[in-house]
Amino acid sequence: MANGSRQAAWEFFGLELKRRREDAALTQVELGLRVFVSGGYIGQFEQAIRKPQLDVAQRIDDALQTDGIFERMWRKLIDDHRYADYFAEVVELERLATTVCEFAPSVVPGLLQTAAYARAVTIEANPFVTDEYVEEKVTGRRERAAILRDATRPEYWVVLHENVLRIPVGGPAVMAEQLGRIAALMRQRVVWATVIPYAEGAHASMGGMLQLMEFEDAPPVAYTETAFSGTLIDEPAVVKRAQRAYDLLRGAALSPEATLALVESAAEDHRRCASTT
Known part of the structure; x- marks a missing residue:
């Protein structure tokens, strides 16, 4: 589903929510109390400014006795085969975020990946998939990265472990291009990036990939990911712990x-290696 069509569908979701709420003679605040969000959140859902999480859509169905219609709409709108099931909602939230902070322990984050790097990562993780599958995943990552080119782009902060610079994904030429892209984005002040060098050792806060997102009119969320699953976290106490880990x-x-x-030095190392192979 194209972005314009998807937005129109979310607008329908919001209009239907407003209609069902008014039919139930509930204000936004009253419905919010029943589904454990603020009345302002309900208003943002109705205007398609913010998308509800699955559990909120399910609670809306319970509160309005709508026989699962909002859960079914949510699942249809979030279903995007370019992304893993557990990641599709994160993509929607990235489009709304005012600030995105990431920690990458071994692989360049998707928002920064070149097409060649994304292709190599996809094939190395899925060596028996079709070319069509690979290109679908690459397209998805490149479309995600469009938020960094928007006039209203979020502040994007990223901490990379030195592994990201040294692990040869796709070969030296691909790595040289990828690191050159990161350097260019840093020089253009699109990305604020730092690296944890090997000399720092096994830092206490290191673990899997971590992403933090902040929003103008909503609480922050955290997202963590391992090789086969991801978890979106909105519990305030846990998000606060994740923010502290990121600060460390x-x-x-x-x-x-x-x-x-x-x-730039690592890019040049890969470039020299590519020229000798």
Whole structure:
């Protein structure tokens, strides 16, 4: 589903929510109390400014006695085969975020990936898939990255472990291009990036991939991911712990200036390697 069609569908979701709420003679605040969100959230759902999470859609069905219609609409709208089931909702939230912070322990984050790097990552993780499958995944990642080119793009902060610069994904030429892209985005001040060098050792806060998102009129969320699953977290206490872990990671990283020098040096190392093969 194209982005314009998807937005129109979410607008229908919002109009239907408003109609059903008014039929039940409930205000936005009253419905919000029943589904454990603010009345302002209900208003944002109705205007298609913000998308509800699945459990909220299910509670709306219960509160309005709508026989699962909002859950079914939610599942249809979030269903996007370019992304893993557990990640599709994160893509929707990225489009609404004012700030995105990521920690990448071994692989370049999707928002920064070149097409060649994304293709290599997909094939290495799924060596028996079709070319059509690979290109679908690559297209999805490139479309996600469009938020960094928008005039209203979020602030994007990323902490990379030095592994990301050194692990040869797709070969040296692909790596040289990928690191060159990161350096260019840093120089254009589109991305604020830092690297945790090997010299820092096994930092206490290191673990799997971590993403934090902040919004103008909604609480922050966190997303963590392993090789086969991901978890979106909106529990305030857990999100706060994730934010503290990210602060510790950022404190262990090099300065942006030293990071840029290291990224460009690693790109040149891969470039030299590519020229000799």
